[in-house]
Amino acid sequence: xxxxxxxxxxxxxxxxxxxxxxxxxxxxxxxxxxxxxxxxxxxxxxxxxxxxxxxxxxxxxxxxxxxxxxxxxxxxxxxxxxxxxxxxxxxxxxxxxxxxxxxxxxxxxxxxxxxxxxxxxxxxxxxxxxxxxxxxxxxxxxxxxxxxxxxxxxxxxxxxxxxxxxxxxxxxxxxxxxxxxxxxxxxxxxxxxxxxxxxxxxxxxxx
Numbered sequence: 209x210x211x212x213x214x215x216x217x218x219x220x221x222x223x224x225x226x227x228x229x230x231x232x233x234x235x236x237x238x239x240x241x242x243x244x245x246x247x248x249x250x251x252x253x254x255x256x257x258x259x260x261x262x263x264x265x266x267x268x269x270x271x272x273x274x275x276x277x278x279x280x281x282x283x284x285x286x287x288x289x290x291x292x293x294x295x296x297x298x299x300x301x302x303x304x305x306x307x308x309x310x311x312x313x314x315x316x317x318x319x320x321x322x323x324x325x326x327x328x329x330x331x332x333x334x335x336x337x338x339x340x341x342x343x344x345x346x347x348x349x350x351x352x353x354x355x356x357x358x359x360x361x362x363x364x365x366x367x368x369x370x371x372x373x374x375x376x377x378x379x380x381x382x383x384x385x386x387x388x389x390x391x392x393x394x395x396x397x398x399x400x401x402x403x404x405x406x407x408x409x410x411x412x413x414x415x
Contacts, residue, residue, distance in 0.1 A: 212241065224279060239260060278305045281305055316362055321369045329366075
């Protein structure tokens with residue numbers, strides 16, 4: 209890229225990469241050159257992941273079949289955004305990918321929170337906060353609201369834990385949900401994701 213295509217910026221992580229072309233013709237020429245370069249090195253571009261994507265937004269309104277791609281756990285696609293003056297517009301931007309949210313939910317299921325009724329709530333926070341904190345720090349960097357449903361999944365598991373932990377909440381999922389929300393709003397620092405969901409900047413606050 210530096211020797212033959214210095215005008216095209218790109219990012220690479222391990223064996224994944226994204227190249228930024230200005231036109232479809234430039235992208236097609238680069239793709240052909242990359243295929244040949246890989247072939248010369250006895251390698252092959254991934255047949256499904258390697259494709260030309262049109263970064264559609266309010267300034268690029270062409271009609272193309274490929275308008276999204278995944279990279280490093282994020283899906284880049286056209287999204288409805290709001291500018292500083294409160295006006296909505298279409299922006300090509302990243303948010304946590306479906307593949308990443310599925311992996312997070314699977315990990316949370318492996319924790320089996322509902323079976324840990326011998327633990328207190330702060331015990332569970334100490335056990336799993338480091339992992340949750342990593343998810344929040346990484347995936348909330350762009351388009352935070354896309355991460356909210358997955359973070360609420362953690363709270364649903366905690367709600368089931370509460371129905372097993374406390375006799376008065378057994379069989380009362382709605383009451384357990386309200387009980388957990390009250391604690392979350394009063395102590396947003398307990399779990400790493402509560403500040404995002406219930407803090408001032410989250411969906412439960414003024415933001």
